[in-house]
Amino acid sequence: MKQKKDVRQGTLALMVLKTLGVLGPLHGYGIARRIEQISGDLLFVNQGTLYPVLLRLEQEGAIASEWGPSENNRRARFYRLTRAGNKLLDSEKRDWERTAAIIARFFEVKAEDLP
């Protein structure tokens, strides 16, 4: 059985930013759906936790939101990346890649490789 794990808030925020960066404006459900698809249904026990993160990002100025019609023609709140959000995404991405690379190197190193 696949075990689901809750994502950490910071990671979730990064995923939200990336999703909006790739797909353009989306509502909350769309963002959750997309993250679920990419992570292979592995993440997210409670999709509701997405909303406090969205609010936080909005208050930080990284994303902006407005009402718009959803697929079934009801009102939904659409989120989009702002210019500040774009910058934030870039720098977060670099940070993440650097960290990942370092961690990866640690896992690759074997005892005999060390001088």
Add this chain to the structure above:
Amino acid sequence: MSALSRFLARLRNFAIGRRGDRRLREEMEEHVALQTEENLRAGMLPAEARRRALLKLGAVETVREQYHAEEGLPLAENLLHDTRYALRQLRKSPGFTIVAILSLGLGIGANTAIFSLLDAILLRNLPVVSPRQLVLFGRGRWVGAVDGMPDRSWDLFSYPFFREFSARNHVYSGVAAIDSIEFGTHASLDGGPKWLSHIDLVSGNFFDVLGVHAALGRTLASDDDRAPGAGPVAVASYGWWVRRGLTPSVLGSTVRIESTNYTIVGIAQRGFFGTTVGQAPDFWIPLSMEKDISPGWNGLADKDFQSLYLIARRRRGVTVAQAAAATNALFSQIIRSEYLGDNPSPKDLAALSHAKIELTPAARGLSQLRLQMSLPLKILMAVVALVLLIACVNIANLLLARGVARSHEIAVRMALGAGRPRIVAQLLTESALLAAAGAVVGIALSWKAAALLLHLASGQARPVPVDATPHLDVLLFTIILSACTTLLFGMVPALRATGGVGAPSLKEARGAISSPTRNRLGRTLVVSQIALSLVLLAGAGLFLHSLLRLTDVDTGFDKQNVLVFGLDEYAAGYEQDSRLAGLQRRIEDRVQALPGVRAASFSMFTFNEGAWSDPVIVRDVPRTPGNGHDVLYNVVGDRYFAAFGLPILAGRGFNRHDDGHAPQVAVINETMAKRFFPGISPIGHRFGIGNDPSHSGDIEIVGVVKDAKYVALSEQPQMAAYFPWTQHLQYFSNFSVRYSGEPGAVITEVRGAIAQVDPRVMVSNASTLAAQVRASIGSEQLIAELSAFFAVAATLLVCMGVYGLMSFAVARRTREMGVRIALGATRSSVQWMILKEILTLAGVGLLIGVPVSLAGTNLVLKLQDPRLMSRVLYGVGPFDPASVSAALCLMILVATLSGFLPARRASRVDPMQALRAE
């Protein structure tokens, strides 16, 4: 950047009270709807599709809470809620609230007031540029003029020395001189009415050295101080200018002081009061005008006339040690070259080797007031700190009782999931509110109290010009103080109510029988309160006892029915010669002839006005350790002894024939007679002033008069000699009148009589000798009265503490009492049971308090110079059995009284009612 914008967004939401609840609900509903459609497309039944969708969204309430916490400022919001809740709680029990706020207000106010005084007198820097660079030569202990060459640390310097030193020094950027005497003299502005003004004589560079600017016009310049009489100009103080109505036109106007006109050239910078804390001159006048201000002096030319303080500003980079070394080196050079001459005697050389200049930091200025008030202020500070501590303990006790009463509520809330920190924060909010209200009351109380206290302590008619309104640092002190108070009395009850061993459980919260552990904290608090108040009471008893002894002191003279007038003969334009003597004779005779007057006389001193003293050399009597001390001199009129009620014990007093042409005579007191002429009559013997044997035959002793107190009530018997004024011509400011009947009428008559003799002679003030004696012990009286007041206040707090604790205990034990009475306990035995408990508490408190107060006085004795202590305590040792036992009795009485009501209530419990109550 993003953190800031996030905070601002939160702050905005918090401020406008925005809640995004609707938006969140709508978003989540849409989320569920979209998910449901997705599920339906996957082939689920509608009900199942919606259930799965909701499951996937998770716990809605948690999300809402997180969302809300993210949205606003949860901490601030909680604080607001807590404050509202606490206000409601406090309003529900107004009695408790008022008692708590008033006792805290008293404690904080008293602390703030005393600290304001401490700050103004002991701590605050002078309002000048870089005060830390300033040093004072010597320690500023002496006021007046000395001559000869002191063989110790010098405090006063002559004008020629000041000039020489300034010219040759390299370590100071400037040296300023200030006359140690603040002159009080009559002045008139542009020919207007005369008023008593205060004047500081300073060197021309005084303002430059201090870095004090002019608010208007200019300050003094070195040129004003160029040559004697060169600078008939004055700089007025800002305070005087404000009293005069703040018109710039005052610049250039003429102020006439004595017989010289001075042009006002400037107003000194606002807030500048000179260099002496506790004095506030109206004018600064260049030292070059010394002879015009004080005609008898020749200070500008006489290098032996030392009356100046020197204050210097260190150059940048020069340390105090370097400055001290350079100063003393230059000092020795100048003294050797200018004072000792080419062939110094071995005695002078020995004196020079002991002479030195001690540099003291002058950042806080000079102050006689500081010397006089620092110990009393420190004692009072300790007293009021104790009072505040007691008030805190008292409120902690009351809060504890309330906490127990609310334990059920708190237990329920904790059972419902309220976190402990949250409840502690809420209870602390309540305490903080109390402390804040107390601080407000306290500051309001202290605003005027400080100045009033100082006025009482100085015992002078003129208010002491010290700016004692609380400054920023004082307010900071108050705020820190109230924060500490909150923690002190709020923390323990809050922690007690929410956790730990004594925490109430839900079951127990309505408990019928009080466990002994339950009240242990409350008892401890009451015991410590009793102990602390005992310390205060015993201390107050000590000071009161000492004050009683002081007021009982035999002054020697009869202080009743004597008026002392302050006269200014110099302002009337009399030269110091036979014309002056004629004036004085006419005034004495004219006043003497008034019907209500028994005796009238001029004198140099009356009581507690300083002294002129020197050793004497008596012909044919060798110096002994007993008679080698200084003798106090006074110059008096013929009827001085009659006016002061001092009986002549042998020989005669002065009379008209003791004038300038007759041989010099003196009347000595008993102590001087005893020390120099044990067992023989001193009448007819001769002595001289000073140490020179060639003068030992100058003055003939014609009488012996009864001993009296001269400078202070607490002084030991002093040797004293009186000279007739006709042989020592001088301006007198004291004119004493023994009267009978109504003093008010006598004052008017005397003023009238003096005006008839010469209307130009100013009569500045009239006070009774008794008031002068009372004023001399002003600070002792202040300590005694204030410590008594605070001890009584503390005792009242203890009353409330004991009463509160016991009524609370009785209320909780109503059922127990009911059972006891139902089982046959008599009412008196129940009553005694409660009283016994109180007396046990009091006993323990007193057992702790007695050794603590003894140890406290012992500690004070060890820390303080015993000589200083004797300035506060007179005639009683620090271990005074009378005051300790009085305090003990009072405390037992108070404890019994305040426990009596609860005990009676306990004995009146109706068993049926008590059992039904549960």
